[in-house]
Amino acid sequence: MTVQTTAAEKRAVILLSGGLDSATVVAMARAEGYSCYAMSFDYGQRHRAELDAAARVARDLGVIEHKVIGLNLNGIGGSALTDIAIDVPEAPSEGIPVTYVPARNTVFLSLALGWAEVLQARDIFIGVNAVDYSGYPDCRPEFVEAFEVMANLATKAGVEGQGLRIKAPLQNMSKAQIVQAGAKLGVDYSLTVSCYQADAQGYACGKCDSCRLRAEGFKAAGVDDPTRYF
Template sequence: MTDSDTTDTNATDRTDTGTNATDSTDTDTTDSTDRPTAVVLLSGGMDSATTAYEAKDRGYDLYCLHTSYGQKTESKEYDCARRLADDLGALDFLHIETDHLSAVGASSLTDDSMAVDDADMDADEIPSSYVPFRNANLLSMAVSYAEANGCDAVFVGAHSEDYAGYPDCRPEFFEAFETMVDAGTKPETDIAIEVPFVTDSKTDIARRGRELGVPFEHTWSCYRAEEPACGTCDSCAYRLQAFQNVGTRDPIPYAERPDYGES
């Protein structure tokens, strides 16, 4: 995998019907023709937000793809992703409903009959929050979006602490997916799968996000609640630990703020 400023425009909000929203504005195309473009999978969480700001810092103009797949906090995540895209000056914001992942089930993120477990940061088994093969589904849509718009890359926010719990976050998965993209797109298409933090920790992401000026107050990570965040699910625990490790208070509201200490 290879590592690689945006126009002054509001992102265009579109749904899976392909219609444009009315909040788009005229685009300032100054000096935009020579810059590379990339699709960013923008969930609204801190990892994808930092990845988007990293892509922008590397000189890419951005197309932001957000998906709702029946997760318990989908409305809050959408609001965060939409605001981040606006702040980034994204060329486009595409929102797609992927409720087939909810219909497939087998994840506490999408199945109301399954409880979201409290964090067990020493566990080795795959947690109940794993959505079967989700990243392959999301990446496939991102590559379609990228090829349709002549983009040079797709950026994903996976990182090293995801490996044990989520098999579709491992470096070998992304390398294999990039090979599939090369085989399954038009001969003239060249789309890199960029995972800038794949060997980094959540703490590294928090530190880099602070350097990039990521508005973490407009991100959301909790698996259980839309506000306040619970503070005790896996996602809250790793997020709080990262902020505690870098000596910065996480700016979003929590029902509880346990001290998770050093990773």
């Protein structure tokens, strides 16, 4: 059933992982006057702490609806985030790291696209970043641009000329700039979890690539880091 929207209302679907970047994107979309609808995924990742974090962020930032979609990406494996037999690396690596999840952003954006059509939302926000994106191919500007083209070819909304946009406001920002932007918008980063191997309470390892980038970002931004480590 399609949700009706008023002419004055602009809606956005936002991919919300529960981490630092996606929380900042929710705050940015809200600051731009969007009614925010967040989508998270229980995709077979190593821990559920990030989903708990996503729920906290959604409540704190006034998201209208937070939808959690169940997937089974661990069924295909191929990533340290979905296959417990593959260790999460604790040192920087060259090339595409083993924490890359095959097709993850393609799948996530596709489901967000479907919900956007139902909501009559023209904008989908994703927190990908090309400056320190850890080598993931589905975080590059070329990917975002190509997906937007596909979205407008593959949907009723696109064919009827309503125009769907994939917005990646963090694309060319450093982690420090992201932290500073979020802090100005009132993001409570203590609610977020970024660690690839956090424990059930959301405590971070402090050793993985995601923890390293997060810690460096807070330090460079001159903002107190609220991350809890085990």
